[in-house]
Amino acid sequence: MSITLLPPSASAAEPGSGILVQGLRKVYGQGQTAVEALKQVDMVVGPGEVVGLVGPSGSGKSTLLKCLGAIIEPTAGRMVLGGKVLYDQAWASRDLSALRRDHIGFVFQAPYLIPFLDVTDNVALLPMLAGMPNAAARRRALELLTELDMAHRAQAAPSQLSGGEQQRVSIARALANRPAVILADEPTAPLDSERALGVMRLLGRMARQSQAAVIVVTHDEKIIPTFQRLYHIRDGRTVEEAGQGRSLD
Amino acid sequence: MISLAGRDILHSWRKFLLTGIGLGLLIGVTFSMAGVYRGMVDDAQALLSNSGADLWVVQQGTQGPYAESSSLRDDLVHGIEGMPGVALAANVTYFNMQVRRGDSEVRAMVVGIEPGKPGSPSHLVAGRPLSRSHYEALADVRTGFALGDRIRLRRHDYEVVGLTRRMVSSGGDPMVFIPLKDAQQAQFLKDNDAIVNERARSAANPAFNRPGVPGLLEAVVASQTSSHQVNAVLVQVREGFAPAQVAEPIRRWKHLQVYDRAGMEEILVAKLIATSAKQIGMFLVILSIVSAAIVAFIIYTMTMGKIREIAVLKLIGTRNSTIASMILQQALGLGLIGFFVGKLAATLWAPIFPKYVLLLPRDALTGLGVVLLICALASTLAIRIAIKVDPAEAIGG
Numbered sequence: 001m002s003i004t005l006l007p008p009s010a011s012a013a014e015p016g017s018g019i020l021v022q023g024l025r026k027v028y029g030q031g032q033t034a035v036e037a038l039k040q041v042d043m044v045v046g047p048g049e050v051v052g053l054v055g056p057s058g059s060g061k062s063t064l065l066k067c068l069g070a071i072i073e074p075t076a077g078r079m080v081l082g083g084k085v086l087y088d089q090a091w092a093s094r095d096l097s098a099l100r101r102d103h104i105g106f107v108f109q110a111p112y113l114i115p116f117l118d119v120t121d122n123v124a125l126l127p128m129l130a131g132m133p134n135a136a137a138r139r140r141a142l143e144l145l146t147e148l149d150m151a152h153r154a155q156a157a158p159s160q161l162s163g164g165e166q167q168r169v170s171i172a173r174a175l176a177n178r179p180a181v182i183l184a185d186e187p188t189a190p191l192d193s194e195r196a197l198g199v200m201r202l203l204g205r206m207a208r209q210s211q212a213a214v215i216v217v218t219h220d221e222k223i224i225p226t227f228q229r230l231y232h233i234r235d236g237r238t239v240e241e242a243g244q245g246r247s248l249d
Numbered sequence: 250m251i252s253l254a255g256r257d258i259l260h261s262w263r264k265f266l267l268t269g270i271g272l273g274l275l276i277g278v279t280f281s282m283a284g285v286y287r288g289m290v291d292d293a294q295a296l297l298s299n300s301g302a303d304l305w306v307v308q309q310g311t312q313g314p315y316a317e318s319s320s321l322r323d324d325l326v327h328g329i330e331g332m333p334g335v336a337l338a339a340n341v342t343y344f345n346m347q348v349r350r351g352d353s354e355v356r357a358m359v360v361g362i363e364p365g366k367p368g369s370p371s372h373l374v375a376g377r378p379l380s381r382s383h384y385e386a387l388a389d390v391r392t393g394f395a396l397g398d399r400i401r402l403r404r405h406d407y408e409v410v411g412l413t414r415r416m417v418s419s420g421g422d423p424m425v426f427i428p429l430k431d432a433q434q435a436q437f438l439k440d441n442d443a444i445v446n447e448r449a450r451s452a453a454n455p456a457f458n459r460p461g462v463p464g465l466l467e468a469v470v471a472s473q474t475s476s477h478q479v480n481a482v483l484v485q486v487r488e489g490f491a492p493a494q495v496a497e498p499i500r501r502w503k504h505l506q507v508y509d510r511a512g513m514e515e516i517l518v519a520k521l522i523a524t525s526a527k528q529i530g531m532f533l534v535i536l537s538i539v540s541a542a543i544v545a546f547i548i549y550t551m552t553m554g555k556i557r558e559i560a561v562l563k564l565i566g567t568r569n570s571t572i573a574s575m576i577l578q579q580a581l582g583l584g585l586i587g588f589f590v591g592k593l594a595a596t597l598w599a600p601i602f603p604k605y606v607l608l609l610p611r612d613a614l615t616g617l618g619v620v621l622l623i624c625a626l627a628s629t630l631a632i633r634i635a636i637k638v639d640p641a642e643a644i645g646g
Contacts, residue, residue, distance in 0.1 A: 099566075114561065115260065128251060
């Protein structure tokens with residue numbers, strides 16, 4: 001695999017959409033015990049683009065994911081999501097739950113569907129939490145499930161689905177509130193090659209359709225060649241490289 | 250917005266229902282304890298109501314005839330009958346005894362009455378009132394006696410001619426009514442051997458057996474073998490007179506203690522059953538604490554089993570208040586199931602209790618409030634834990 005280092009600004013993404021991260025830092029602790037987990041993170045991911053984020057253990061991937069996901073507060077830097085400043089030395093809003101709900105979609109290593117809600121309500125829950133009426137939220141959920149070829153399992157309980165089906169529902173859930181960015185944490189780790197590529201194909205298609213920027217944190221060698229761009233994180237710094245961008249279609 | 254709590258309950262309704270039933274049985278015990286106390290109070294009030302008296306005249310300086318022993322001469326009733334404002338006055342005796350019934354015994358309060366006067370049962374559920382002056386009895390249905398049965402009291406047999414219901418002592422023992430003269434004999438007279446011994450003792454006493462006083466020994470012996478004692482005189486006041494107005498002259502001129510209905514109720518409820526009430530109160534407090542601990546433990550366990558789901562919910566943007574509300578609703582749901590199961594259980598097993606268990610609707614309503622309050626308080630521990638759950642747990646690392 002050839003690696004071409006590119007500066008962040010070389011991305012095709014417009015700063016007004018997708019996600020823009022500039023000079024992000026995160027320091028845990030204070031004084032002599034302080035640990036600088038992120039030193040200089042710069043990323044640009046355009047709408048509809050799927051990029052990979054790779055790095056060895058302890059490089060700061062999880063910390064970056066938590067900062068991008070508005071779970072922990074960075075120490076410094078700037079994040080712009082979908083043209084809105086999410087963080088600029090401080091969060092744009094104190095209500096981080098609402099920030100996550102309205103701007104960020106999550107896809108986990110395991111689907112982590114809510115076991116007591118059926119497939120439709122697992123997807124519809126986010127729009128409902130955002131204040132959408134139940135009927136409209138369920139219509140939105142059904143649209144996404146139809147897109148993901150899961151409409152026939154709309155009334156099923158998560159426990160009745162296969163692993164692949166559950167992952168598709170979790171992708172639908174991540175897209176339900178039309179987020180600016182989708183953060184996927186090892187979404188293909190438990191899957192075989194064929195299914196892993198299937199999930200990536202789906203993520204790519206849905207990202208293009210919904211114009212969401214997708215950042216996939218992964219160690220999975222099977223899917224790394226599918227990214228057009230990769231961010232390597234090493235010692236708290238991101239380095240962009242061109243990926244192979246192998247077509248999945 | 251869908252009810253997350255409702256969906257979770259529906260998803261694992263068997264576990265929830267079984268837990269609720271377990272809690273409900275505990276709540277049922279709590280209701281029964283409260284019912285036992287209410288039953289005791291009701292027994293005391295029934296005792297007073299069924300006597301048909303407005304005033305209880307007892308030995309001076311005593312709180313008789315139910316809380317303390319009281320002994321009066323039976324001829325005092327005639328003087329009381331002549332007091333202003335007295336409509337009816339009647340002697341009564343009360344004593345508890347073990348009454349044989351077949352091969353077993355039943356504890357009963359034997360009441361000596363003058364038929365048709367205060368102290369007599371106001372209504373019968375079967376049979377007829379006492380019509381002969383000896384050897385007839387009225388028995389409460391809880392004694393287990395039926396019409397025509399024979400009851401052995403001391404030296405005599407009594408035929409059950411009528412049955413009463415809810416005629417019980419303040420201790421909950423069912424009553425057996427017999428004619429006053431028989432009751433006086435049964436209560437105060439000694440057995441034959443004791444009478445023979447007493448006669449010999451009197452004959453050997455020079456004070457009673459004086460050669461110069463013929464008939465003295467016979468008179469003393471006669472007084473020993475007859476009883477003219479009663480425990481109380483029950484008084485009905487004439488219309489237009491207040492009980493206090495009638496009580497005062499009796500107290501003043503007859504040198505007797507007189508209680509009106511309120512005074513007697515105070516003795517029975519506030520004094521006689523006060524210790525039992527405190528005992529039951531302690532049980533209620535302990536049961537409430539145990540119930541709270543159980544609810545807290547159940548809700549805590551249920552919440553700990555959903556930590557991952559809670560982390561995911563928080564990560565995707567669910568507010569803490571929504572999650573807290575879900576846990577609170579589940580705790581209240583558990584409390585509601587527990588309440589209904591407890592109420593049903595207490596209602597079903599109340600008749601099996603040997604003593605009267607009175608389940609009042611207002612106690613049930615209070616119980617519902619207390620159960621919901623306990624559940625709400627018990628859920629706070631689980632809510633605290635849920636609020637502290639880090640959304641990052643959903644993504645690991």
